[in-house]
Amino acid sequence: MSAFYFLKTEKTSKIPDYIQVRDENFVLISYFTVKNIEKGLTKLNYNFPLNLISDLETLPEGKLHKVLTD
Numbered sequence: 001m002s003a004f005y006f007l008k009t010e011k012t013s014k015i016p017d018y019i020q021v022r023d024e025n026f027v028l029i030s031y032f033t034v035k036n037i038e039k040g041l042t043k044l045n046y047n048f049p050l051n052l053i054s055d056l057e058t059l060p061e062g063k064l065h066k067v068l069t070d
Helices: 034-044 052-057
Strands: 002-009 018-022 028-033 064-069
Touching (some): 028 034, 034 052
Antiparallel strands (some): 002 018, 002 064, 018 028
C-alpha cells in the first residue's frame, strides 16, 4: 500500500492553482493544474479512489490531503 499527499498551491494573477503530488517521504513526484486533475492522475498509473477528483477540486490551498492506494 502506498501513501500519497496532495497539496493545492494558491494561485496568483499570472499562475493558476496547481496540485502537487508527493510520496510518503514528501518528495515531489508530479504536479498539474486543477483544470487537468484527471489527466495528471492518469499519468501516475495508480488506482486512486473515484471521489479523489472532486476532493482535489474543493481542497483548500495549503492543506495536505493523504490518499492510500493499493
